[in-house]
Amino acid sequence: MVLNVEVCKGLGVPTCQLDMEMVERKGKGHPDVICDRAAEELSVALSKYYLEKTGRILHHNVDKCVLVGGQSNAVFGGGEVIEPIYLLLVGRAALNLPKGERVPIGKLVVKTTRDWLSENFRFLDPTTDIIIDYRIKPGSVDLVETFELGVDVPRANDTSFGVAFAPLTETEKLVYMAEKTLNSPEVKKAHPEIGEDIKVMGVRRKDRIDITVACAIISRLTPDPDHYLSVKETIKDIVYKLASKITEKDVEVYVNTADDPANNVYYLTVTGTSAEHGDDGQVGRGNRANGLITPYRPMTLEATAGKNPVSHVGKTYNIAARKIVEKLINEEESVEQASCYIVSRIGKPINEPQAINIEVYTDSPLNVIKTTAENIASEVMEEMPRIWKGFIEKQYELF
């Protein structure tokens, strides 16, 4: 088998040397990320169920989900959810096992979703603050066939892309880590007022980085505007402290800039997510597979969440591309930055993509890097038929 690998030198400068960057991350409590998570956890649960019952992962694609924001009346010191969030999971899945057994799809949807919600939100009651509904149908014949035809190596179920790049720039690291830190168990313990819905936007102009944080504050734990302001200060401090470890550039941090105390406008929530009041969400509208939104970088529009981890290359090629660039960075010291693009053709084995393009920033001669890059690409493609394991073991960051 000959892989179509194109290795080329990056032209221009690595992203960290550009004059500008814009980077965004939506935190785990953001309505779009809730949808991503709902879809992916369902895919994992389905995959495990299929494996246990049949020894293989049957066709499914549950990569659509819409969240209709509820209504709440958060006020300083209290409030409650008035109308629950409504979460509708949508997709396709094999609903009958080969021996005629029915897949308990409804139970899988409802139970899986309640479970991870419980683990991830401290103040959202998954039995009363959210209605979980689903419309999962059996797959279309064509796609099912495409999938089941694959005996040894699964076939790509669509013509689509995966992309990745490495390493992260300082701005990217800072945006990413800001959310991770604010949502870490340590911070939550010390400052429980900090809700789970945290959105971070970073804009770098040359050596200055502006970080804008929008963070839902837990109303019950925040008795008054003064307390609220102190929580905002805490958030700023945490991000400044983090920044000092990541970058030497000038950093400015802004928190909840839409607040308008004169008009009594604060970002208060009962549950820690804006989904409780007014904000809707969908799968695939938030972070890319590396946890970031980066318009200055290659991105795919494919949602990774909810797609089946065996044949849906729009999901798996993002991870394969990431493996390639990370290995390359590790193995070739001279490579400052690498990007990888992989495109499939529907119906072909997943380890025979239509093309792999690897772009490297290096001062080594290209032919040196080229061999390494091609070898790495081969290795990663050889592992493709087993890449699904990492998904169901939740080894990969996906959103």
Place this chain on the structure above:
Amino acid sequence: MVLNVEVCKGLGVPTCQLDMEMVERKGKGHPDVICDRAAEELSVALSKYYLEKTGRILHHNVDKCVLVGGQSNAVFGGGEVIEPIYLLLVGRAALNLPKGERVPIGKLVVKTTRDWLSENFRFLDPTTDIIIDYRIKPGSVDLVETFELGVDVPRANDTSFGVAFAPLTETEKLVYMAEKTLNSPEVKKAHPEIGEDIKVMGVRRKDRIDITVACAIISRLTPDPDHYLSVKETIKDIVYKLASKITEKDVEVYVNTADDPANNVYYLTVTGTSAEHGDDGQVGRGNRANGLITPYRPMTLEATAGKNPVSHVGKTYNIAARKIVEKLINEEESVEQASCYIVSRIGKPINEPQAINIEVYTDSPLNVIKTTAENIASEVMEEMPRIWKGFIEKQYELF
């Protein structure tokens, strides 16, 4: 007012000179594009209603929508929709006019959607093949406030991006025009078997472009496999003919590559869209505002469809950026390629973005271009408070 405009030289080469490109376009019958259209037509209908009743465009954000594919039994020469498509429109909107009048939101949703469906699909009966439902709630207080505070210049209702680039490469033009041509009235008249759901993927490796077309064929008009094959040949011919006008590169065209005649697998549909059977959709998962998906190009994750055209910069800045790059290309002959990134800060006037970054490929000195670019950026920002008109008059391509 001083604009934060950064003009910089593109480093490396313009996209058309890269070794590789990957470009995708989902056609108007694709489930994701149906959702985009549903959201945007509703925003337009709401905007017009608000204007007529109050003289201004009230807050709304209807940029979420999920389509649950139906079930059909398309067979050569016939078939019918067995279970209708289910379309759920989700969002926020001002539901009470200042004088207490109620907005007929349900009627607007249902009537608007049926109307454009009728105009755009020849074989989908909008009264029986689709169930149109909605969950549109009043907006959250914060956002409403943000919006209504704007007296002269509206305030940005979020911290988000807009991006654009120009001109299109040949690959991009070809992918874009392939779908447009196959969905043109002329082609539909001559070859009515060609359905509306057309997805085109283009992969260029140096001087060779592979175009993969997935096209739903109308079952009723296609009596047998031979006829089906002849339609596929027709599609190829149309794309080859188009390619010969756009590029001198080697072009190879593939159509419906997942077909598997031995197993009786063909891409037949009753209605012209895969939404009838097995394919689900969502807003913002398809083409970017220029009608393409381009991982080698700057892209935003913001869905333009359904957002309000006054204050939602995640929508309007894409068009503003496009205006900037197109003007720049037109005014400065030496500019081979330009990209523009604009980022807002929530609560600030929409004509005072946090930053505008313009990247140009040119052999002129940067300072010459810089002045032109800054002037263009200023002009476009001055027009920002009136940019909404173009949306409600449907002047801008959005998906």
Place this chain on the structure above:
Amino acid sequence: MVLNVEVCKGLGVPTCQLDMEMVERKGKGHPDVICDRAAEELSVALSKYYLEKTGRILHHNVDKCVLVGGQSNAVFGGGEVIEPIYLLLVGRAALNLPKGERVPIGKLVVKTTRDWLSENFRFLDPTTDIIIDYRIKPGSVDLVETFELGVDVPRANDTSFGVAFAPLTETEKLVYMAEKTLNSPEVKKAHPEIGEDIKVMGVRRKDRIDITVACAIISRLTPDPDHYLSVKETIKDIVYKLASKITEKDVEVYVNTADDPANNVYYLTVTGTSAEHGDDGQVGRGNRANGLITPYRPMTLEATAGKNPVSHVGKTYNIAARKIVEKLINEEESVEQASCYIVSRIGKPINEPQAINIEVYTDSPLNVIKTTAENIASEVMEEMPRIWKGFIEKQYELF
């Protein structure tokens, strides 16, 4: 086969001689009756489909349906529906034909419902004023088996009742005819302001009958309160005129008694049904199979609408009982009044009910009547296996 027929003499006096009577009828535009109709029309459509495709009527039971009232802003001279009515049809049906063909259940639901709505409402637009949804699942195995086991004579699919009585008293006739007349084409033509949602309550105390009519008035055709009052007068006149043909008793007619002009409260509707604003509905909550609600008479709680006309005795035994009492009244002049009760046992042939009880008011000796009654019961039971024809030809009044 020996039928368990019990014939007994009515004790006391026929209903028309009681001191009191209470009788109610909900008209065709009432939300409950809309649900009844929706369920029954779907059953007829399904039955015809099954017959055409397989030569027999497969199992179905679509006797649940809920209507969620919309919101409208009816005002004198105009108004519109703001939020559509939501109609959810619920039930079970065989969804796969013996040869593997899928039943187009969704299309049947949506198309059937739109069609009869169009025919029955002049001012309700079935494409924008109502959302038609459904949750119809395949039947449970047990019931399907029960049904398909029947080779010659179908088996009762439940242990349930049917009841009937004849003739109607004057009060019953008047209540029944009042609605029929007000909803007749002639009255609608002459007085188009009279909406379809008409509820009539009759209370007789000895020789006086009070008739209370609640009638939705069409807002667009009613410019002002004076006009509204004149329509109410017209309704009164029509009912008084009708009453004079039916009874010599004192009749008093009241129309829209909840009106409160001082507080600007009138019964105005845009569409002719209160379902447009605030009134919800369900199957089986309105008239019994004879078109009336009669607490002084035997009634069953079974909804006739939507049940399958072959094996569901909770539907068919009401008609069988009606046939028995009507024949008996016709054949035996001395019988002033007759009631009939039939009860099935699940799993037994439908022409072998657990018991038939016929109660007669007559001055003839019981043994004379008894023979006739038993013969009639036998005849009607012999016809049972073919009674379904009358349902799908809509020969029987059902609500």
Place this chain on the structure above:
Amino acid sequence: MVLNVEVCKGLGVPTCQLDMEMVERKGKGHPDVICDRAAEELSVALSKYYLEKTGRILHHNVDKCVLVGGQSNAVFGGGEVIEPIYLLLVGRAALNLPKGERVPIGKLVVKTTRDWLSENFRFLDPTTDIIIDYRIKPGSVDLVETFELGVDVPRANDTSFGVAFAPLTETEKLVYMAEKTLNSPEVKKAHPEIGEDIKVMGVRRKDRIDITVACAIISRLTPDPDHYLSVKETIKDIVYKLASKITEKDVEVYVNTADDPANNVYYLTVTGTSAEHGDDGQVGRGNRANGLITPYRPMTLEATAGKNPVSHVGKTYNIAARKIVEKLINEEESVEQASCYIVSRIGKPINEPQAINIEVYTDSPLNVIKTTAENIASEVMEEMPRIWKGFIEKQYELF
């Protein structure tokens, strides 16, 4: 105030002396009864909420609810719910308190329903086996007005009936007690295999009573057909034992007569209710307010469940009528049987019904009874403005 009370002698014989009777009771696990309960518990929760917040019970009418049966795969010794039950609560309620506070309607619906389900079903997991949804809208203006106008005495919000009779016949008692006993804690403890969905039908022909019990058996606790048969025998024994205490008539008991062991058809359930697989339900389709369905007795079609307990006479008059007949039976020993019918007129004070009709079987002179009956009616009507208390304290049997 003069009450329109008509007291008359029953003509003929009391029901227990008729040649035939048919009596039915649906148990607490029946899909229709689940809907009744859901509606009524919500009304109680709303009433308590309103009382606590405003000191009075605001308008609501949540008397519609539909249950869409799930899918399960009950087998001897196990099984699980594959698709959850879907429960949709529908109605109207005041959603804004006078001071502008929003009613947490969604939380009330979801929490209330989960709570009583937990208490009433041993094997139904309310967090995974059922999806609870709702469509509760603000009330229509007219009805709200009608209600809020009532200062001292609430006004009837509809023209409707209430009826009652006493005492129960032996057949009625037996049917009623059979379900109560089979669903009692003692029986559940001794025979946990007996599910909650129990339907009892009694048919008396002169001195013989046939009791048909349909009882869902818990699959997990029932390893095989032999065990299943032994549970059926246990049920028979319990009913026979009960019968021996209630009546001296011949009683024959049948259990699960649709079973067909040759075709492996048994009435097995995972959860104890047929709602898990194939059986749908609605409010108001089950037992009347006295817990029975009795075609030989006066019945109303009004659903008592879910209606507001202050102004909705279709609910409260059933209890008022019951109080009247029970008091009359207690106070006048000579009265063998009494029935009472009460009819309202919309907009009139609830203690001034249009008419009250009391029918008595007695060998005393009517004028003796008449005075007592009129006095009782007066007393009960005097209490009407406070009758709501009994509803929110759940003092009255309602279904």
